[in-house]
Amino acid sequence: MATPRATFIAGATLLAVFAIPAPAAETPRDHGDYLFRAAGCGGCHTDEKNHGPALAGGPAIKTPRGTFYGPNISPDPAHGLGRWREVDFIRAMREGVRPDGAHYYPSFPYASYTRLTDDDLRALWAYLRRQPPVAQPNRPHDLPWYLRPRSLLSTWKALYFTPGAWQPRPDKDETWNRGAYLVEAVTHCGECHTPRDALGGPRRALHLAGTRDGPDDSVVPNITPDRKTGIGRWRKSEIVEYLASGMTPEGDFAGDVMAEIIDRSTSRLTAADREAIATYLLSLPPVEHATRKEKQKPAPGRDEFGF
Ligand code: HEC
Numbered sequence: 001m002a003t004p005r006a007t008f009i010a011g012a013t014l015l016a017v018f019a020i021p022a023p024a025a026e027t028p029r030d031h032g033d034y035l036f037r038a039a040g041c042g043g044c045h046t047d048e049k050n051h052g053p054a055l056a057g058g059p060a061i062k063t064p065r066g067t068f069y070g071p072n073i074s075p076d077p078a079h080g081l082g083r084w085r086e087v088d089f090i091r092a093m094r095e096g097v098r099p100d101g102a103h104y105y106p107s108f109p110y111a112s113y114t115r116l117t118d119d120d121l122r123a124l125w126a127y128l129r130r131q132p133p134v135a136q137p138n139r140p141h142d143l144p145w146y147l148r149p150r151s152l153l154s155t156w157k158a159l160y161f162t163p164g165a166w167q168p169r170p171d172k173d174e175t176w177n178r179g180a181y182l183v184e185a186v187t188h189c190g191e192c193h194t195p196r197d198a199l200g201g202p203r204r205a206l207h208l209a210g211t212r213d214g215p216d217d218s219v220v221p222n223i224t225p226d227r228k229t230g231i232g233r234w235r236k237s238e239i240v241e242y243l244a245s246g247m248t249p250e251g252d253f254a255g256d257v258m259a260e261i262i263d264r265s266t267s268r269l270t271a272a273d274r275e276a277i278a279t280y281l282l283s284l285p286p287v288e289h290a291t292r293k294e295k296q297k298p299a300p301g302r303d304e305f306g307f
């Protein structure tokens with residue numbers, strides 16, 4: 001019998017199962033912890049789905065160019081960063097370079113993290129140092145032979161990589177600048193939302209304009225404010241809501257890897273930071289670039305939740 005109370009409970013259960021949990025119950029302990037979540041480091045360095053130990057190595061990251069595994073970044077001296085100094089960490093994040101001078105693959109989003117401020121990099125390093133060491137060896141990346149030499153990456157970097165911290169724009173207000181820093185440096189939205197060319201470099205003219213070749217074969221929508229192909233029809237409050245709970249203006253929920261980003265990162269930001277992200281996105285030049293096919297209608301006799 002569908003009493004209002006039963007309906008309420010059914011509704012609440014539905015939300016509990018399908019919605020992304022509301023902003024984290026646990027609050028970050030300090031700035032490094034906050035940044036670690038916002039930047040989504042755990043997504044690539046902890047095998048969360050298989051309950052792997054924190055920071056000991058991540059799940060497969062499938063890209064059109066090969067499969068990468070986020071290495072162990074726990075303070076273990078043999079397999080992690082135990083022997084690193086702060087300068088090694090800052091150089092890795094800022095320049096995409098290993099302590100021995102070899103280049104990193106851009107599947108480690110240092111092209112975005114290079115824009116973090118020195119203070120934020122130090123806070124992240126302090127956070128990593130406080131985590132328990134885990135003696136788990138790294139999995140080698142699974143790449144075609146021609147992409148294995150790391151020396152090739154110097155060409156990639158010369159073409160696409162500009163190291164250096166984000167510079168605030170004096171002509172913009174604090175909210176805009178905070179949003180720009182979060183999007184372009186910390187939460188690295190463009191790593192997925194900007195299409196790449198054949199060499200895996202971001203196509204600058206299509207910054208944040210979406211791609212059909214997203215991670216794990218996802219279609220990543222255009223998040224510039226173009227009214228036809230982007231999010232130009234979304235109100236600012238709707239973007240904020242989406243980043244908090246995953247709910248779209250149509251009442252759908254975010255799927256694919258975006259659900260993970262919301263769960264791990266954007267739902268755990270302060271409300272002011274989500275507002276700043278939305279402000280920045282809506283201020284971007286609209287870019288017309290279609291990515292999605294028409295939304296599939298659910299099969300008759302069955303709604304999206306499978307009841
Ligand atoms: C999208 C996936 C992804 C995210 C997010 C990510 N990383 Fe990584 N990271 C990688 C991959 C892949 C590598 C290995 C790159 C290589 O082998 O060239 C790596 C390498 C590293 C290294 C070098 C480790 C070593 O042994 O040389 C450090 C340090 C690191 N990441 C720290 C971080 C921190 C801190 C964050 C969050 C601010 C972060 N990563 C977020 C994928 C990621």
Ligand code: HEC
Pocket residue numbers: 183187188189190191192193214215218219220221222223230231239242248253254255256257258259261266277
């Ligand atoms: C790991 C890849 C990835 C990252 C990083 C990422 N996104 Fe997404 N995003 C996606 C995918 C995939 C979708 C499509 C989700 C779906 O189909 O339900 C999406 C959907 C969205 C949408 C909904 C757009 C629409 O038209 O439905 C918005 C808004 C959005 N992302 C904003 C952001 C912002 C802001 C960031 C940075 C804080 C971000 N995304 C980071 C992959 C990503």
